[in-house]
Amino acid sequence: AQSVAQPEDQVNVAEGNPLTVKCTYSVSGNPYLFWYVQYPNRGLQFLLKYITGDNLVKGSYGFEAEFNKSQTSFHLKKPSALVSDSALYFCAVRVMDTGRRALTFGSGTRLQVQP
Amino acid sequence: EAGVAQSPRYKIIEKRQSVAFWCNPISGHATLYWYQQILGQGPKLLIQFQNNGVVDDSQLPKDRFSAERLKGVDSTLKIQPAKLEDSAVYLCASTLLGSGGATDTQYFGPGTRLTVL
Numbered sequence: 001a002q003s004v005a006q007p008e009d010q011v012n013v014a015e016g017n018p019l020t021v022k023c024t025y026s027v028s029g030n031p032y033l034f035w036y037v038q039y040p041n042r043g044l045q046f047l048l049k050y051i052t053g054d055n056l057v058k059g060s061y062g063f064e065a066e067f068n069k070s071q072t073s074f075h076l077k078k079p080s081a082l083v084s085d086s087a088l089y090f091c092a093v094r095v096m097d098t099g100r101r102a103l104t105f106g107s108g109t110r111l112q113v114q115p
Numbered sequence: 116e117a118g119v120a121q122s123p124r125y126k127i128i129e130k131r132q133s134v135a136f137w138c139n140p141i142s143g144h145a146t147l148y149w150y151q152q153i154l155g156q157g158p159k160l161l162i163q164f165q166n167n168g169v170v171d172d173s174q175l176p177k178d179r180f181s182a183e184r185l186k187g188v189d190s191t192l193k194i195q196p197a198k199l200e201d202s203a204v205y206l207c208a209s210t211l212l213g214s215g216g217a218t219d220t221q222y223f224g225p226g227t228r229l230t231v232l
Binding site for chain 1: 119121148150155156157158159160163171206208220221222223224225226228
């Protein structure tokens with residue numbers, strides 16, 4: 001079975017400072033990893049994904065994530081946070097398995113960026 | 116390109132009533148998913164369709180939930196009868212590829228927020 005852990009319910013950061021939202025995963029097989037963001041009363045918006053290749057993945061709105069196979073982590077980062085980045089962030093994993101391509105999500109991390 | 120459409124956006128019903136949600140995926144997307152997101156949790160898969168066939172419904176409470184995608188395009192999710200614990204946001208997502216597309220991105224609709232009283 002595959003699982004995702006987001007160890008922090010909430011991350012607080014000041015505007016302009018770098019931010020990190022943590023994610024670790026557990027799968028048997030090669031993982032495909034995703035980050036989504038959710039604003040209030042909105043669906044999930046895709047930020048970025050890791051499939052293969054370069055461990056540093058760049059995505060939308062200046063976000064990037066680093067895949068670390070030895071630590072089974074896929075932390076989301078941004079060099080300089082904006083107040084508008086305040087939202088709920090979800091990490092998700094998928095493993096190629098007989099066509100079942102549903103994502104397994106973590107419980108989410110609320111990012112609060114203070115002005 | 117239009118996104119995934121869902122309706123209604125909000126629904127309030129009493130327990131034991133029935134309710135239906137509708138989803139229209141992005142045009143041309145072969146695979147459609149229904150997820151349930153309970154407050155404070157990540158989305159959990161209810162059912163996955165590829166075209167008009169069910170790929171995975173292992174987590175669908177089949178005694179009360181049903182879903183169909185008859186023509187391989189839009190889909191309906193029904194709950195009958197509803198329980199208090201069904202209060203959640205129901206998200207629909209779609210991906211372009213069918214088989215062989217494990218790396219493709221899922222695009223989500225805005226969701227339907229269901230409150231069961």
